[in-house]
Amino acid sequence: MNKTSYLFLLGFCLLAGPLSAVAAEKVHLSEAAMEERLNTVRQDAKATEAAIKAAQKVTFFCANCHGDGGNSNLPEVPNLAGQNASYLLEQIHKFGDGRRRNEFMQGLIKALSDEEKISVSVYYASMGVKPAPVTNKALVAQGKALFFKICQRCHGEAGRGSNKIARLAGQKFQYVSLSLTRYRDGTGERLDPLMAANAKILTDAEINSLATYISTME
Ligand code: HEC
Ligand code: HEC
Incomplete structure (x- = not known):
């Protein structure tokens, strides 16, 4: 374990104590x-505002990896900003019951109360994501063509997905x-x-161009 991840884990232990007591x-x-x-919270402007406020107690910790407001500065840590709220909540459940594996996230999710899981999902969905700049136009064009051929039917033309x-x-x-x-x-x-069925057909080069295009989509 490197020094940074050790510090995160230490922070996690300090946070997990009081949070799990509440949960x-x-x-x-x-x-x-x-x-x-x-869905009830998201349909009510006042409840949404309250959830966003409540989330900030927890997200100061998430920001260590997912960045301020959910724009991550670490290459292998996903942006959460602008992500669909239902998808975020579903992934939280998946970490919680082991359908999705990441040692750190699985441990952390157990420390969140139901209300906190909902409020962080509402909060991150409300933030704006910052796409990467286009640096290789040819590669972006290749990724775009593939995206429209294979991915857009589920993830949408603009890559914004839907509920789950x-x-x-x-x-x-x-x-x-x-x-x-x-x-x-x-x-x-x-x-x-x-996703397994759709990823099976991709070569490394295709994954590279798709990921390049996706990172630049607004
Ligand atoms: C130590 C770093 C770290 C911290 C702190 C952290 N995360 Fe994560 N998180 C990750 C990594 C790494 C992944 C990607 C795991 C993978 O590759 O599947 C992830 C993935 C996620 C995902 C799935 C996103 C997606 O696009 O599928 C959600 C949701 C999430 N984290 C929420 C949170 C919340 C909420 C907090 C704070 C309570 C938090 N994380 C704190 C490292 C962290
Ligand atoms: C048949 C519908 C479908 C198609 C087609 C599809 N996806 Fe997905 N994709 C999903 C679903 C559903 C999820 C959430 C899966 C999960 O929970 O692991 C997902 C998740 C993802 C994720 C993880 C996102 C995150 O934040 O962790 C990536 C990356 C992705 N898809 C890329 C692609 C790309 C690139 C293509 C085209 C090559 C594609 N998908 C085609 C349905 C689809």
């Missing part, structure tokens, strides 16, 4: 009930290439049959 007092809601609660489908527009290059390679190679961190 333990509460009855855990089902995934469906939380999804419903998320991830927004891709403006996502980090390195994180997107890593994720696509993992889905393709079936490494086990994430098991999604739709």
Whole structure:
């Protein structure tokens, strides 16, 4: 473990104590009930504002990796800014029950209360993502052509996804290439049959051009 990740873990332990004490007092809601609660909050401007405010108590810690306001400065850490709220909440559930594997995130998610899981999803969805600048036009054009051929039917023309489908527009290059390679190679961190089927047909060069294009989409 390098020094930075050690410091994060230390911070995590300090945070997890008080957070889990709060979580333990509460009855855990089902995934469906939380999804419903998320939608209720998002349809109400005042509740949304309150959730965004409440989220800031937790997200100061998330910012160590996911960046201020959810624009990450670390290549393999995803941007959360602008991500679809339902998708964020679903991924939180997946880390929580082991359907998605990342040692750090799995541990951290257990320390969040149901209300905190909802409020961080509302908060990050409300922030704006900062796409990467275009530096290689030819590569971006190749990625764009592939995106329209294979990906847009689920992720949308603008790459913004929908409810349970991830927004891709403006996502980090390195994180997107890593994720696509993992889905393709079936490494086990994430098991999604739709993505596995669509990633299986991609070469390394195609993953490179797709990730380049995606990172620049607004
Ligand atoms: C030590 C660094 C670190 C911290 C702190 C951290 N994360 Fe993460 N997070 C990651 C990494 C790395 C991934 C990508 C895991 C993977 O490759 O699947 C991730 C992934 C996620 C995802 C999935 C995003 C997607 O696009 O699928 C969500 C949601 C998330 N984190 C929420 C949070 C929240 C909320 C907090 C604060 C309570 C937090 N994270 C704190 C490192 C961190
Ligand atoms: C049949 C629908 C479908 C198609 C086609 C599809 N995807 Fe996906 N994609 C999904 C779903 C659903 C998820 C969420 C999966 C999960 O929870 O692991 C996802 C997740 C992703 C993620 C992870 C995002 C994140 O924030 O972690 C990436 C990257 C991605 N897709 C890229 C692509 C690319 C590039 C293509 C085209 C080559 C593509 N997808 C085609 C449905 C699809």
